[in-house]
Amino acid sequence: xxxxxxxxxxxxxxxxxxxxxxxxxxxxxxxxxxxxxxxxxxxxxxxxxxxxxxxxxxxxxxxxxxxxxxxxxxxxxxxxxxxxxxxxxxxxxxxxxxxxxxxxxxxxxxxxxxxxxxxxxxxxxxxxxxxxxxxxxxxxxxxxxxxxxxxxxxxxxxxxxxxxxxxxxxxxxxxxxxxxxxxxxxxxxxxxxxxxxxxxxxxxxxxxxxxxxxxxxxxxxxxxxxxxxxxxxxxxxxxxxxxxxxxxxxxxxxxxxxxxxxxxxxxxxxxxxxxxxxxxxxxxxxxxxxxxxxxxxxxxxxxxxxxxxxxxxxxxxxxxxxxxxxxxxxxxxxxxxxxxxxxxxxxxxxxxxxxxxxxxxxxxx
Numbered sequence: 331x332x333x334x335x336x337x338x339x340x341x342x343x344x345x346x347x348x349x350x351x352x353x354x355x356x357x358x359x360x361x362x363x364x365x366x367x368x369x370x371x372x373x374x375x376x377x378x379x380x381x382x383x384x385x386x387x388x389x390x391x392x393x394x395x396x397x398x399x400x401x402x403x404x405x406x407x408x409x410x411x412x413x414x415x416x417x418x419x420x421x422x423x424x425x426x427x428x429x430x431x432x433x434x435x436x437x438x439x440x441x442x443x444x445x446x447x448x449x450x451x452x453x454x455x456x457x458x459x460x461x462x463x464x465x466x467x468x469x470x471x472x473x474x475x476x477x478x479x480x481x482x483x484x485x486x487x488x489x490x491x492x493x494x495x496x497x498x499x500x501x502x503x504x505x506x507x508x509x510x511x512x513x514x515x516x517x518x519x520x521x522x523x524x525x526x527x528x529x530x531x532x533x534x535x536x537x538x539x540x541x542x543x544x545x546x547x548x549x550x551x552x553x554x555x556x557x558x559x560x561x562x563x564x565x566x567x568x569x570x571x572x573x574x575x576x577x578x579x580x581x582x583x584x585x586x587x588x589x590x591x592x593x594x595x596x597x598x599x600x601x602x603x604x605x606x607x608x609x610x611x612x613x614x615x616x617x618x619x620x621x622x623x624x625x626x627x628x629x630x631x632x633x634x635x636x637x638x639x640x641x642x643x644x645x646x647x648x649x650x651x652x653x654x655x656x657x658x659x660x661x662x663x664x665x666x667x668x669x670x671x672x673x674x675x676x677x678x679x680x681x682x683x684x685x686x687x688x689x690x691x692x693x694x695x
Contacts, residue, residue: 334361334465335377341461342379342432349421350377350432350458351446356560356632357434357462358385364398365560366391372413372442381424386413418449427451432458463637467629468651473561474675477630477653480521480563481673481684483556487512488567488687491526491552495571495694501526501539504550512556521555521562521634532568532667535624535659546572549582549666555634562634564655565685566671570693578666581618582691585668588612588658589689592626596656596674596681602626602644609658610642618660627655630673652676653684 338350338361352358352375359365362385366373374386382402387395389406396404405420407413421428431446431453438446447453469477490511494504504526512520527537528544532551544550548571555564568582588609595608606626613622629636630653638646640654657671673684 332361332363335383337465338377338458338461339379342377345432345456347430347432347456348379348426348428348453351375351438352377352434352458353442354434354437357437359560360462360466360632362395362398362400364395364400366394371409372407374413374417376417376421378424378426381426384417384420386417414445414449421450428453430454430456432456432461434459434462466631467637468649469631469653469675470651473631474651474653476559476561477563477673477675478684480556480558480561481565481686483512483515483517483558484554484563484565484673485685485687486515487524487554487556488552488565491554492567492569492692492694495544495550495569497545497571498543500541500543501528501531502541504544505539508554517556517558519557521557521564525551525553527551527667528571530664530666533661533663533665534667535661535669544571547574548572549574549578549668551667551669553669553671560632562630562632563673563685564630564634564657564671565673565687566657566659566669567687567689568668568670570691572695573693574666577662578668579691580616581660581662581666582668584613584616584618585658585660585670586689586691589656589670589672592656592658593672593674593681593683596648596676597679598648598650598676600648602638602640602646602648603642605656606640606642606644609656613658613660618662621660621662622658623661624659627657627671627674629654648676650676650678 377383384403386405389408392406435457494507529548551568553566592605592609625641627640659669661667675682
């Protein structure tokens with residue numbers, strides 16, 4: 331078995347747990363190398379203390395799981411079969427009683443919880459999430475290389491978007507141009523729905539691109555990410571189209587200073603709290619504290635939002651190998667919103683900024 335499964339087996343042994351039942355597709359990819367989007371169908375991985383694990387997937391994906399490198403047992407099922415009965419039989423063959431079972435509480439839905447407790451005689455359930463968070467938080471060199479490439483592609487996507495800014499173009503037209511060009515370059519997936527917002531729409535932190543047209547004096551906000559070999563990037567840049575007001579420029583400069591200050595604090599031994607407070611203080615002191623409504627950033631990896639959260643209450647100490655975003659923002663209704671976001675890797679002495687697109691205020695004429 332691979333090192334990740336071996337580590338989970340050791341964790342089961344230390345905690346006197348009979349097995350782990352994993353159901354989130356990104357976790358299964360992390361542990362098995364098999365990447366799948368099963369839609370409504372069950373995808374799961376059973377890991378035991380001292381027995382061979384087994385993977386459960388739709389029958390039509392069994393060949394893909396083998397091709398991905400999974401060499402242990404695979405239980406495939408078709409659309410008229412009950413995968414829970416097959417899993418129950420596989421456990422019985424191993425002569426195991428599942429009295430204590432670790433599950434992904436944040437992912438397992440109620441219907442599947444009821445199936446689990448029915449077919450496995452209502453085992454005591456504990457969460458495996460914290461163990462998985464700790465494992466996934468520290469990236470290997472291979473993971474880091476995938477993230478670097480995902481960030482390079484994100485930089486490219488922003489550059490495409492910036493060159494699409496023109497009078498009268500709609501937000502959704504610019505989104506279409508970015509995604510079309512990236513697809514032509516071989517990109518299959520985006521980390522999330524590409525966001526392009528212009529004018530007062532930028533003051534909505536999670537706005538939805540629509541038919542609003544770019545006009546002179548607008549700020550245009552790009553928030554996007556690319557998936558490479560399963561790993562996500564996440565970048566935000568805010569660009570000026572034509573001359574902007576002193577207020578807009580002040581908001582921009584405040585966000586930029588806050589973001590760069592938080593990056594400068596990013597090193598082993600600092601805490602998530604230190605970073606958030608560093609950025610938040612700069613924004614607060616300029617009078618914009620009420621307009622920075624979200625955390626400073628989040629972990630990044632197989633999911634675009636991973637552990638940890640960079641908040642002013644999180645005292646988690648930064649360690650080499652962590653990757654996270656730093657993305658302060660100021661959103662003033664009816665005026666403008668600015669967010670600047672980079673992906674950061676903690677090195678042995680400091681940090682590496684994985685996203686490279688320039689952050690100095692860029693004015694497109």
